[in-house]
Amino acid sequence: MYAALKMSATQKMLLLVCVGVSLAHDLITPEQLKNIEARLKATEETVKELKRENEALRILAKGSSDKLESIEAENKAKKVAFSAGLLASGSQQTGPFNTRQTLVYKKIFANFGNAYDSSTGIFTAPVNGVYFFRFYAHAHPTNQMAVSLHKNNQIQCSVFSLRHESNANGSNGVVLSLDRGDQLFTQLWEKSWVYDDDYSYTSFSGFLLFQL
Structure with a gap:
């Protein structure tokens, strides 16, 4: 009796999920889906660009640090x-x-x-x-x-x-x-x-x- 009730509850839950997915699919039009996909792609490109900029900034910062150390060493050598x-x-x-x-x-x-x-x-x-x-x-x-x-x-x-x-x-x-x-x-x-x-x-x- 209890097992039967448990299975029935699980089936009800699956039914609700299926209904929700179906409703969501009916509510989102193909055009909206394309827009969402385009925005996701744009976001991915933005993330990649930010990563490239961060790497460029890291390299620039390291170059500046190395140059500063070189200048400091040169100034020290002059004394x-x-x-x-x-x-x-x-x-x-x-x-x-x-x-x-x-x-x-x-x-x-x-x-x-x-x-x-x-x-x-x-x-x-x-x-x-x-x-x-x-x-x-x-x-x-x-x-x-x-x-x-x-x-x-x-x-x-x-x-x-x-x-x-x-x-x-x-x-x-x-x-x-x-x-x-x-x-x-x-x-x-x-x-x-x-x-x-x-x-x-x-x-x-x-x-x-x-x-x-």
Whole structure:
């Protein structure tokens, strides 16, 4: 009895659905159906167009971001300058040695771009460009003083004083065209001395003039 009632209810529901579909079909004319289909197609095309525009905007945004990062990196690379004294503090004679020794300048006044390494005394060019370098050396009486500026392993310029009767000071400077990775440093000649104290008589400086 219950099963029969259940089936009867299901059949009634199916009958109502069929009637509703039939009524809906009778109410929508073929012309209206075409219009609905056209609107659906137009909506699909609009969605596709929006997707294409979103992809184009994404690519444009990425390109702008990459260009901004490139400009920022270029501007950062332009900020290259350092200046350092030989001793971080105190006073001291450096030398003489039996062989030439790279001078390691410990007192950092400025090091924009971090191209100068205070643990080695070496400046490494971060970008291709034209640079200016200057170095100063000081020695007490009767001590030979000789210092050279090297680009990689080639001497560029030097200062020298021999058997001076009073304190000796020497300085030299040069403009150099460097490739990225080129190294600049000063060396104290064998059997030579330099002196430095809190007044930083012996120093090394350099900066980028312009990129190439």
